[in-house]
Each structure stands twice: as structure tokens, then as C-alpha cells.
Amino acid sequence: MHPNPSFRRTNLKHALAFTRDRAFGQLCINGSDGPLVSHVPFLLNDTADLAELHLVRSNPIARITDPIPAVIAVSGPDSYISPDWYNVPDQVPTWNYIAVHLRGTLAPSDADMHDLLDRQTAAYEDRLDKAPWLTSKMSDGVMDKMMRQILPFRFDITDIQSTFKLGQNKPDQVRIDAANQLETGLGSELPSLAALMRDPPQD
Numbered sequence: 575m576h577p578n579p580s581f582r583r584t585n586l587k588h589a590l591a592f593t594r595d596r597a598f599g600q601l602c603i604n605g606s607d608g609p610l611v612s613h614v615p616f617l618l619n620d621t622a623d624l625a626e627l628h629l630v631r632s633n634p635i636a637r638i639t640d641p642i643p644a645v646i647a648v649s650g651p652d653s654y655i656s657p658d659w660y661n662v663p664d665q666v667p668t669w670n671y672i673a674v675h676l677r678g679t680l681a682p683s684d685a686d687m688h689d690l691l692d693r694q695t696a697a698y699e700d701r702l703d704k705a706p707w708l709t710s711k712m713s714d715g716v717m718d719k720m721m722r723q724i725l726p727f728r729f730d731i732t733d734i735q736s737t738f739k740l741g742q743n744k745p746d747q748v749r750i751d752a753a754n755q756l757e758t759g760l761g762s763e764l765p766s767l768a769a770l771m772r773d774p775p776q777d
Contacts, residue, residue, distance in 0.1 A: 589734060590618070597697065604642075626694075642680050648674040652767065653756055656759070683726040
């Protein structure tokens with residue numbers, strides 16, 4: 575997480591809302607031969623102390639048998655910021671972004687795999703403008719065969735840290751001037767980042 579306190583003051587409720595909306599992150603553990611990273615969708619519970627997920631059996635992370643320290647890094651909009659955009663002198667290039675780190679313990683879960691898939695699917699399908707896809711639409715036997723290739727895991731969360739690096743260390747008009755140029759720049763989800771720079775989440 576970025577050490578500047580200006581970027582670490584975002585209220586936890588904003589970080590959790592972003593995390594639930596994103597519902598996708600990089601699961602990281604220390605493996606025997608070095609760090610292991612897997613990109614996973616997950617379900618965050620109401621109290622934000624548990625995330626549920628599944629991994630394909632062939633994933634090296636899925637081979638753990640005992641609880642292990644882990645991090646889920648959730649990334650949001652990001653962009654390069656040109657010093658010219660500030661319209662004031664003596665600025666330097668930077669990169670603005672949003673990130674939330676969930677720290678805790680990853681362990682195999684005894685959750686019913688079919689139930690977990692149904693709950694995960696419902697969480698995502700309910701946000702789409704269509705009739706939801708259901709696992710019951712699968713042909714007989716096909717779903718069971720596919721589920722044998724995946725395993726459920728639980729991630730018990732002990733700490734949540736976030737960085738909302740939106741130029742809060744700049745005067746308001748300087749930050750807004752940069753935001754107004756952002757959509758001509760490079761990065762991801764530029765309109766979303768520009769909107770957040772114009773009106774950063776408060777403490």
C-alpha cells in the first residue's frame with residue numbers, strides 16, 4: 575500500500591463497496607519455489623471477514639492442505655498522470671489508481687461446491703440486464719463432471735488496507751484540471767478514475 579497518508583484515508587465502507595463491486599482479484603501465496611499468483615472471482619460476506627472462492631485442481635495453489643497466509647489484491651481504475659495536466663509548474667509524472675488488499679488465511683473449504691457455484695453465479699448474474707443463467711440449465715451429468723475439476727476454498731480475512739491514489743495531495747482545482755484531461759490518457763477505466771479524482775471518497 576502507498577505510504578502517503580493522503581491516499582490511505584478512504585473510509586473502510588468505500589473500500590468494501592469497491593471490493594464487492596469488483597469481486598475479482600489476485601490471490602497470492604508464498605510457494606515452495608517462490609510467490610504464486612492466481613486471478614480469481616470471489617464472494618465477500620456481509621461482515622467482510624470471509625471470502626469464498628474456488629480453484630481448478632491443476633492450480634498449484636489448490637494443492638495446499640493446511641491453512642496458509644495469503645493476500646487477495648483487488649485492483650481498480652488506473653492511469654498515468656502527465657505533469658502538464660495540472661496547469662501548475664514543478665510537477666512530476668505519477669500514476670493514479672485504486673487498490674484494496676485483503677490479508678488473511680487461505681484454506682481448503684468444506685463448502686458444497688454446487689452451492690458455492692450457485693451463489694457466485696447469482697451474485698454476478700443479478701447485476702446483468704437479463705434473465706439469470708442458472709446451473710440447472712446444464713445438461714444432465716455435464717455440471718457434475720466439470721465440478722470435479724474444481725475445489726472450494728475459504729479466505730479468512732484478518733486485515734483490509736486500501737489505497738485510493740487520486741491526487742488528494744494536490745489543491746482541488748489542480749486535481750480537477752488533471753481529471754479533466756484524463757480521458758485522453760492511458761490506463762484502464764479512465765472515465766471512472768476521472769470521476770473519482772473530481773470527487774474523491776471522504777474519510
